[in-house]
Amino acid sequence: MASGALSILMKSLKRRFRRLRPLLGTYVSIDLWGEEEGKRIHTIMTAGFEAMAKVDRLMSYHRPDSDLTRLNRAQPNEWIKVDPATAFVFQTANDMFSASQGIFDVRCGGALAKAGILPKMTNVPDNSFDYGEAPVKIKGRWVCKTSTEVMDLGGIAKGYAVDCAGQLMRDFWGKKSFTGIVNAGGDLKSWGDRVFLSAVKIPIGETSVLKSFKAKSIAIATSSVRVGLGADDLTLSAHVKMPSREFLTDSLTVTVFAKECLWADALTKIVLLASPTLAARCLSLYNARAVVFAGDGRLESVVN
């Protein structure tokens, strides 16, 4: 009894440290609750931010020297050596491509550039389109693309960056129990024993509402599609090529809860674009669940 009370007291004595940096084209916050001195906590948080910056350096569409850009500029079937992290994200992208029957496809760089969301990439091979096979082939650290279409990892790499930061900060602490949250806008991951209050932000017209909930040790990703605010709003957040646009006649916000943030990140796009049956099958493969909100903020459905 006494030890229980003491443990509750100790938990309440943990301080919350909170920092925010501009990273990955958005704002990334890290929260840690710890009993240690602030200096050490800040060192760990800085390492967390740096882990995300590394993912950005490797997988950014905008950087001329990233693994992704080198691959985009290569010829199809030309093998390029990449960082193991890049190969891992491409492998997950290929898995998501197969699971979603081609709906999640990182070969969306051209479509996003056309919509004005990404700058047009220069010095890339001429386009010849084939969506038949997975976007890339992978052998260890070597990757080659299977078509000439420009790829963008914006729909999956941010979730992976959040996972990397979370993993690194947990490892820093060893087995000692502590709680942390990494939040990169749409992608959030938490670990430890603390239940925290969070919210999903649902855009409604020009404004937004929050739906609050409580959770612990979970990865959450949210993607919204807003229809009717402008010509290209349909594509603003979906970040994948959309072969099934007819599903998106209304504004929708999809939040996915999963174990890993890169899964949650990619699955939001699949739930937005796939049929309900296919979306449910993909979610089930990754033991994930999705909550779909309509354009007026109403809870529309819970998938899986």
Place this chain on the structure above:
Amino acid sequence: MRASEWSRLVLSLALTTPVSYVAHAEVYLNEKQAAEILFPGIVLNSSWVELTAQDLKTIEKLSGKKWLSSRVRVFWGPAREALVIDRVYGKHEFITYAVAINSDGKIKGIEIMEYRETYGSQVCGSEWRKQFIGKGPGDLLKVERDIKNISGATLSSVHITDGVRRVVHTYEIIKEKI
């Protein structure tokens, strides 16, 4: 996560009344904390630097972004490394941030010190207010203060990128003044 936990989570999402709010403000670091994180172990001297009309013109020409004030808050290190405090106003956000610049003019790091997000006027409309009938102002404030982790569509950090470019060009001009 076990099935019972899943259902609890989803149920709590489904039952929660939509919560709207006007502003979400968060102070992350003060000047001293930002300096300790970005320049650990280095003693910095605080100063305000006055930019001349010509300086302001040059910085705007080089960076494409204007300073809103001619006084800039700068902390100098012994080798002319600097911590510059700046503010940017985005579409829905107001941000105070610190940029650490090495003596070679390269960025060492960036930390957000204060972030304030505001929402459109619709949240203040009567339809939205109705949701809070029966609740004291304290209830609403509690939600504003407590919800710190929001999963939503990604916010672009383009305004701060422009601001940082302005700071980098400013450093090149002011380093000659000390």
